[in-house]
Amino acid sequence: MDLMLAISKAGHDRNQVYVIIEENNDFYMIANGTTKPVAKPKKKKKIHLQLIKNIPSEVLDEIQDKEALDDITIKRILKVYNRRNQDV
Numbered sequence: 001m002d003l004m005l006a007i008s009k010a011g012h013d014r015n016q017v018y019v020i021i022e023e024n025n026d027f028y029m030i031a032n033g034t035t036k037p038v039a040k041p042k043k044k045k046k047i048h049l050q051l052i053k054n055i056p057s058e059v060l061d062e063i064q065d066k067e068a069l070d071d072i073t074i075k076r077i078l079k080v081y082n083r084r085n086q087d088v
Contacts, residue, residue, distance in 0.1 A: 019077060
C-alpha cells in the first residue's frame with residue numbers, strides 16, 4: 001500500500017493528521033507515532049476520516065529509502081507535512 005495520510009473529521013482527535021497503516025472493510029488503522037504508535041494503532045471508521053490525496057514531494061522524500069513504517073518515520077512524515085501546511 002502506498003503512503004496515505006488522513007485528517008480526522010470526528011471525535012476527540014478532530015483535525016489531527018494520521019498515517020494510514022492498514023485498511024479493513026469499513027475501517028482504517030491509523031497511527032501518528034506518539035499517542036498512537038504502529039504497534040497499537042487506532043481503529044477509525046472511513047467516514048470519520050478525510051483522505052489527503054495530494055501528498056507533497058517533501059513528505060514522499062522522507063520515506064524514499066524506508067521499507068517499513070515505524071514510529072520515528074511516521075513522526076518525521078507528519079512533522080514535514082504539518083510544517084509545509086503551516087507555511088501555506
